[in-house]
Amino acid sequence: MSKSLPYSMKDVHYDNAKFRHRSLFKVITQTLLTSNMRRECVSCSTGKFLGLLMIFGLACLMLTHTNKAHSVSDGLAKGIATNEEHKEVTDIGIRFKKLFRRAPRLPPRLSPDEKIIHHNFTGKLNEPNVEEQWKARQQNVKDAFTHAWSGYKKFAMGYDELMPVSRLGVDGLGGLGATVVDALDTAMIMGLDDVVSEASSWIESHLLDRIRQKGQVNLFETTIRVLGGLLSAYHLSGGDQGMTLAQKGPKPTIYLDIAKNLADRLLSAFTSSPTTIPFSDVVLRDSSAHSAPDGLSSTSEVSTLQLEFNYLSAISGDPKYSTEGMKVLAHLKTLPKTEGLVPIYISPHSGEFSGENIRLGSRGDSYYEYLIKVWLQLRDTQDGNFTYLHDMYEEAMRGVKHMLVQKSTPSELVFVGELPVGPKGYLSPKMDHLVCFLPGTLALGATKGLTKEKAMKDNLLTFEDLDNLKLAEDLTKTCFEMYSVTSTGLAPEIAYFHTKDYFESGLDGGNKSSEYVNDIIIKHADRHNLLRPETVESLFVLYRITQDPKYREWGWQIFESFEKYTKVESGGYSSLDDVTTVPPPKRDKMETFFLGETLKYLYLLFGDSSVMPLDKFVFNTEAHPLPIKSP
Numbered sequence: 001m002s003k004s005l006p007y008s009m010k011d012v013h014y015d016n017a018k019f020r021h022r023s024l025f026k027v028i029t030q031t032l033l034t035s036n037m038r039r040e041c042v043s044c045s046t047g048k049f050l051g052l053l054m055i056f057g058l059a060c061l062m063l064t065h066t067n068k069a070h071s072v073s074d075g076l077a078k079g080i081a082t083n084e085e086h087k088e089v090t091d092i093g094i095r096f097k098k099l100f101r102r103a104p105r106l107p108p109r110l111s112p113d114e115k116i117i118h119h120n121f122t123g124k125l126n127e128p129n130v131e132e133q134w135k136a137r138q139q140n141v142k143d144a145f146t147h148a149w150s151g152y153k154k155f156a157m158g159y160d161e162l163m164p165v166s167r168l169g170v171d172g173l174g175g176l177g178a179t180v181v182d183a184l185d186t187a188m189i190m191g192l193d194d195v196v197s198e199a200s201s202w203i204e205s206h207l208l209d210r211i212r213q214k215g216q217v218n219l220f221e222t223t224i225r226v227l228g229g230l231l232s233a234y235h236l237s238g239g240d241q242g243m244t245l246a247q248k249g250p251k252p253t254i255y256l257d258i259a260k261n262l263a264d265r266l267l268s269a270f271t272s273s274p275t276t277i278p279f280s281d282v283v284l285r286d287s288s289a290h291s292a293p294d295g296l297s298s299t300s301e302v303s304t305l306q307l308e309f310n311y312l313s314a315i316s317g318d319p320k321y322s323t324e325g326m327k328v329l330a331h332l333k334t335l336p337k338t339e340g341l342v343p344i345y346i347s348p349h350s351g352e353f354s355g356e357n358i359r360l361g362s363r364g365d366s367y368y369e370y371l372i373k374v375w376l377q378l379r380d381t382q383d384g385n386f387t388y389l390h391d392m393y394e395e396a397m398r399g400v401k402h403m404l405v406q407k408s409t410p411s412e413l414v415f416v417g418e419l420p421v422g423p424k425g426y427l428s429p430k431m432d433h434l435v436c437f438l439p440g441t442l443a444l445g446a447t448k449g450l451t452k453e454k455a456m457k458d459n460l461l462t463f464e465d466l467d468n469l470k471l472a473e474d475l476t477k478t479c480f481e482m483y484s485v486t487s488t489g490l491a492p493e494i495a496y497f498h499t500k501d502y503f504e505s506g507l508d509g510g511n512k513s514s515e516y517v518n519d520i521i522i523k524h525a526d527r528h529n530l531l532r533p534e535t536v537e538s539l540f541v542l543y544r545i546t547q548d549p550k551y552r553e554w555g556w557q558i559f560e561s562f563e564k565y566t567k568v569e570s571g572g573y574s575s576l577d578d579v580t581t582v583p584p585p586k587r588d589k590m591e592t593f594f595l596g597e598t599l600k601y602l603y604l605l606f607g608d609s610s611v612m613p614l615d616k617f618v619f620n621t622e623a624h625p626l627p628i629k630s631p
């Protein structure tokens, strides 16, 4: 394994290099050291040398006599300069230095109506015009959701997903109308009554029949999207004295009854397994279950069911769902791990992990997410001691920092690599977009959903929490740069990072003006974008916790790219085949999570922070909010 980088507060204090200028000393030494300059100096004739000397003299003279008015670029530079640079400039040396200073790189050019917020990342948010701007942007997200829904409704109502280019529906998730259920609570939160009414009446009239008739579904996907969506709709429509966000639609008990019927069938994955680890697939119509063809379940899949099953037990009064779900976590606690890190496969037949592949991307990701979220959900209940979940989470995050976190070359982006052949093998500098859930989870785990300001004031943050929060901020930046490094401003499914041990040329994202164009490598097979939510999810959580407006700005840039390149005129948004090409070829699929997660997180990011507060709601991995205080 290549040496991993121990992550601590010490080695992450670097400034935003985008706004850094080079010192005179660096300019001269770096220039002299470049081979071109050296070659030229060697071949320089005496005449050329005298000529250069004259130009030098003239420049000095001009500098000593120029008036003291600031130039435009001085003015721009001022906003980011050090105090020293604000002193009156009288010294020739300093003027000479100014002549050589590289112009600072400025944020992208903005339309006049955007300027007010773009040029001031540290500005106070309570200026009324700033909040107005964000409201307008939030409305744009709402419009995008309406456009996505209208395409789905026109061409694919009742199918799992829309193929927006072909204008057809497709059942990629077993045929439970997954988009309808995944989208419903987003429509409730956005106050889109018409969509709520269309979606909920489809659910009321068709979903139970589908559940009774359909065949094979994946336990995890059905739980997080369909069960999660129903439970959230139950709460948001007033179930158990929950919120009454939805003015339209059926009584909340309708959602609860359907949820119970579905979960009763899903339980067969647990009850037919010889161990506490559930099978991956369920046949809905006869409530049978079986393992995947290779006999294995994904670690993330078996450990990402508990928020939903616990909440269902709480509102139904029947403990069986929670009991089965929590047995999995209790069992995972007993298994051997590497510094809290776990392989991505587990066998329901033996109950043991299978293979040694460790990663926080696909098949590993939400194991780590649910450790902390389930603890947050249960920590105040009287039902038992769940500290073990917090301990497992903290150990795992220490393992991530010690074993997986590295910095790229040359611009030092912090990323999370993989151990494809286990802890004794090499570290692959590969990071799935899926890993971008991690910064949000780290920030949530640090402050438990409170703002950093409040948590600090109340003395609630340990050194480790602060360290995790810093890593969260660094990783959020990396995830954002995975977008801005491409020609389309949209991230690829997978990125590799240039390190001292790994580089491949000719595989950049296409945005040559990105500072990170040499740090991020995008292989041909990884250039697609599925409209995934993880980065905007982390932007939302980081914004809520740090209150730093840059996270909103980044979210807006990403949203604009989605609008520009993924929108399909006739309705819907499409995943893309290649984010490094303009225009990017469309893949013809609108994933359910674009409505369930991506647009919901963007909407919440631009909106009032009192909506769905993170210390009162826990979002399941598909962005369905569940109240933390269970009845």
Ligand code: DMJ
Pocket: 224, 366, 434, 532, 533, 534, 593, 597, 621, 622, 623
């Ligand atoms: C979603 O279904 C969930 O967020 C899951 O945890 C990971 N994959 C997709 C979104 O990318």
